[in-house]
Amino acid sequence: MAETVVLAAKPRDKHGTHVARRLRRQGLIPAVLYGHKEETVSLALQGDELASAIRRGARVVDLQEEGKPIQKALIKEVQWDHLGVAVVHADFARVGADERVKVPVPLELRGIAPGVTSGGVLDQPIRVLEVECLVSAVPESIRVNISELQLGQSIYVKDLVLPPEVKALADQDAIVVHVTSPIAEPEPTAIPGGAEAAEPEVITRKPSAEEEGE
Numbered sequence: 167m168a169e170t171v172v173l174a175a176k177p178r179d180k181h182g183t184h185v186a187r188r189l190r191r192q193g194l195i196p197a198v199l200y201g202h203k204e205e206t207v208s209l210a211l212q213g214d215e216l217a218s219a220i221r222r223g224a225r226v227v228d229l230q231e232e233g234k235p236i237q238k239a240l241i242k243e244v245q246w247d248h249l250g251v252a253v254v255h256a257d258f259a260r261v262g263a264d265e266r267v268k269v270p271v272p273l274e275l276r277g278i279a280p281g282v283t284s285g286g287v288l289d290q291p292i293r294v295l296e297v298e299c300l301v302s303a304v305p306e307s308i309r310v311n312i313s314e315l316q317l318g319q320s321i322y323v324k325d326l327v328l329p330p331e332v333k334a335l336a337d338q339d340a341i342v343v344h345v346t347s348p349i350a351e352p353e354p355t356a357i358p359g360g361a362e363a364a365e366p367e368v369i370t371r372k373p374s375a376e377e378e379g380e
Contacts, residue, residue: 171219171227172236175199178208186255195253199229199239201260209258217253220244223306225269226261238301240267261301268335270294271305273342277313281345286317290343292336295323299332312343320344 178189178196186196195213200206209229219227220241228236239258247254261267272294282288295308308328310321324338 171222171224172230173211173215173219173227175209175211175229175231177231178210181208190252190254195256197256197258199237199258199260202262204260211256213253216256220253223272225271225304226267226301227258229258238263240269240301263302265301266298267301267304268296268298269304271297272307274307274309275343276309276311279312279315279345281315281317281319284317285348286345287348288312288315288343288345292323292340292342295326295342296335297328297332298335299329303329303331305329305332310342315343315345317345317347 175197176194178185189196189210190213193213194210195216197209197211197216198206199209209231224241226238226240229239230236238261240261241256242259243257244253245255246252273290273292275290279286279288297305297308299305308326310326312321315321320341321343322338323334323336323340323342326334326342328334
């Protein structure tokens with residue numbers, strides 16, 4: 167289960183591109199909090215704290231607004247800059263401690279596949295798995311043991327060892343990771359008649375009678 171992350175939040179009553187840019191220059195990230203049939207609230211969070219929580223795999227956080235009770239929230243959407251480096255906006259949805267949520271969880275490969283050491287190629291079609299679980303039981307990641315994966319073998323969603331009360335929402339027969347044979351490079355096409363191509367025949371024009379008499 168992921169650790170509880172507390173993020174300090176400030177109310178934000180002004181909106182617009184210029185306001186958002188000014189907040190970011192101050193190290194703050196504009197955000198919104200909605201859900202549970204309550205009004206949507208505009209907030210500003212410390213950018214470094216939010217980015218750190220996201221990189222650590224946090225999916226559910228506690229938003230602490232000064233003078234108000236802590237609100238548990240699910241990170242619904244994060245917008246990054248064009249380089250994919252800095253967070254520029256975040257959306258949060260209110261959740262209850264006993265509520266079941268659907269969240270994407272990264273898959274973490276563990277071990278070395280024998281099929282790879284024998285010349286195979288490791289391919290992982292699914293890197294993030296959509297799961298359903300209690301808010302209090304959202305895992306940071308799901309480990310996938312590949313230490314016994316041989317050439318030609320696959321690990322399917324149904325083979326994953328999930329934490330208690332965590333349900334995978336993907337197709338149970340979908341391949342998570344497998345070891346395939348390397349693609350053989352095509353051999354060069356042989357030239358008929360030998361390794362070397364025959365030189366082309368040179369056809370010359372037969373001189374006319376007048377040219378022969380010159």
